[in-house]
Amino acid sequence: MMQHDGLARSRCTAPRDLPGTVVRVSLMDMGHHSMMGNRTRMMLRAAPATVSAGAVSFVATDLGSRRHELVVLPLESWQNFGQRATSPGGKVLERGALGEASRACGAGIGAGLRPGTTGWVTLDLAPGRYELVCNKPHHYARGMYAELVVS
Template sequence: MTRRRRRTPWAAIAIAVAALALGIATTGLMAAAGAFHRTAPAAWRAQNARCAAPAAKGSAVDVTVWDMGRMMRGPNRPVPDDRRPGRYGMGMMRLVARPTTVPAGKVTVRVVNEGTLTHEVIVMPLAAGRAAGERAPGADGRVSETGSLGEASRTCGSGAGDGIAPGAAAWTTVTLRPGRYELLCNVPGHYAAGMYTELDVTR
């Protein structure tokens, strides 16, 4: 009997720790798979959509930017100031482009912000042998924009602005030669949190 009494608290603790770890792992997998993202877009757009991108000039690349918003911060933490450097969560932001391959020429990058934070999309060339996500952020949480070919960061408009507000769209039209490009969000901390993808341009 004595042995059982001594083991019971340790067994209970072990079960509680295992359950907590399983819950965290499940939440992470669901976030990575876009489970939270898929439950919200239709309702979010119906409630919050402020504008829509125009018809594309040339090929169209539709980009969705998204973050886990309040789930990333916890219930009692304030909305972060997007101007401060640093990571938001553990890669719990997404930037998804469709299609990921287009022919050379005029390309309109149309962005919809389905997150709760301000985002943007910058079009950057990718050097040979480099992959999307390999740029090194500076002390301000941003990567260098040297060589940028275009930017969609104006709420309900084309070109550069102050960021795409939640529920809104932005767009930019660029002329791209055959090669590899990176689409990224350069709001401080967002690139390091996973907001980038590759775009391939063919002949």
Template sequence: MFMAGAAGAVQAAALVQVSLWDKGASMEMPMGLAYAMPGLDPARATMGIKALPGAVKAGEVTFNVKNDSKDTVHEMIVMYLADPSKPLPYVEAENSVDEDRAGDKGEVSELGPGKSGALTVDLKAGKYLLICNVPGHYGAGMWAEFTVDP
């Protein structure tokens, strides 16, 4: 949603650069690194998401997403955290987050190595999680916290 300011200028969407990274397909994927897990040790992650900046103002936000992996497909999904103290709903049998129950706000679907994509969404103030939901990736630590300020 574009808003006109006092001087009649149009406010541009906030721009967030997102890197989807991993240490290579030959690295063993540790498990138990999902958001809000007890005893979480993010230093064990062999893949992850980096978002700059990590916080923006509420309104239209554009995520420019690049898969910086050399050999693995990744994606980025924006999840609203209704309760930041709780983990996202996880389907063990599918080794992935239940996107419908988790508050999916939009995504850049599977990107091949070196590929890029973009997503523009209107976000209200609150806490969000950017995740890769390719089976196993989220549980291996492929997520980043993201804040939308009022």
């Protein structure tokens, strides 16, 4: 479902009939200029933050000015969200990833969500803790992560 608003970027919405509980994820970056140079604050927000086990559909919308993505990673009982090590390239290890929403205006894996676009993925999640991350270079280290609790 593409909608054009007359701007240079396209907008789209997820299907209305996605299965299970829908978690809406906002991917944001805001530029900040100071005497020390440019700094970009990045955020990933998910609502709700607690869901029931079973089918969970993630609807990720890029509200920023850069490409973003959503990767769902399990958290071990001893892990804290936001504490994963990053590679020299600024990415976390995706081993064990359960799914990804990075196809602009579509489901699953793609090249990343363009600003103003939405992507989605549906997963069958067991009870536990999960970390939602943007794994574009250096985005995790700048704050693009959130915890999801599945009961």
